[in-house]
């Protein structure tokens with residue numbers, strides 16, 4: 001059986017990526033595709049428990065290394081338990097955040113060495129790379145206003161969020177074959193249509 005398509009959504013806070021991941025999921029399902037929608041950190045019992053620790057505003061003392069390792073731990077479990085089995089069954093997997101989030105947030109944002117994070121990422125994901133990554137780009141001030149800045153990550157300094165955004169744009173530039181950049185300050189339906197068109201073109205390849 002042909003391996004399923006692996007699509008990820010990336011972006012800074014308030015970019016609307018979760019909304020668009022869900023919209024794409026509904027679109028493909030309606031057309032009869034077998035699709036799985038998952039999020040990171042989360043998607044399994046263990047990974048959702050890790051998510052709670054990561055986003056809890058009480059965990060002010062969390063070191064950036066602890067943070068990076070917890071995101072990777074959550075990912076390793078999700079890949080093993082849900083993503084690889086679904087792809088092997090030929091299902092399309094739509095994932096709200098993946099390894100690029102770690103590179104953008106803990107790498108560009110938090111200052112952890114990118115090469116080291118990539119190696120650790122390969123360890124966590126068994127080298128799994130998305131077929132297509134949508135990067136929803138938004139200015140950090142607007143994004144944080146939209147998201148409401150309520151969890152531990154959103155409460156990080158504004159300069160951190162600026163580095164994350166710039167990091168994402170660098171990642172997209174470095175991997176043009178996989179990234180598809182979406183400017184979000186547009187009509188939401190127009191964005192969905194652009195995403196759908198891109199995915200359908202990939203499916204028919």
Ligand code: TMP
Pocket residue numbers: 013040041071072097098099101102103105106153154
């Ligand atoms: P969410 O708000 O998109 O659900 O993501 C949860 C938060 O976790 C968000 O602030 C981004 C952050 N994050 C990282 O910092 N590194 C990662 O590897 C992942 C997956 C998420």
